[in-house]
Amino acid sequence: MKEDTDKTIVEFNNEAARLYGHVFDQFENSVRNIERNNEENVFQMRVSKFSLELKKQLEQHVKKILESSDSKMNEQLQAALSVKVSYYLRQFMQKCSAM
Structure with a gap:
């Protein structure tokens, strides 16, 4: 069971x-023309938007995995x-902050 x-x-990763x-x-494409010095609020809104999108997609994938897995492993x-x-x-937020 541990192997499963x-x-x-690994498949999730x-x-x-x-x-x-x-x-x-x-995200990179959406902030390409933003000057952070002048438009930090716009940049942060985009970070928030895309981090929520990533979270949604990852959680949907987790849900799909859990629905198809053995209930003992859930x-x-x-x-x-x-x-x-x-x-x-966290990695997404760090990479965005480093831009």
Whole structure:
């Protein structure tokens, strides 16, 4: 059962990395012409918008995984995947702040 959980987490990471890259590319395109010195509020609104979009997509993927997984694994999987979602959101925020 641990192997199934580990495999599911690896599969989630693969999809999460793809989603992260896609959402970050969209974010970069949306702020390309923004001058942060003059429009910090607009930049922060975009950060918020795209971080919420990433969170939504990651949580939808978690929900899909949990619906198709063995119910005995759900609690353990939910905890592990929740940590992963938080990780990707933190990385997104850090990368945005570094721009």
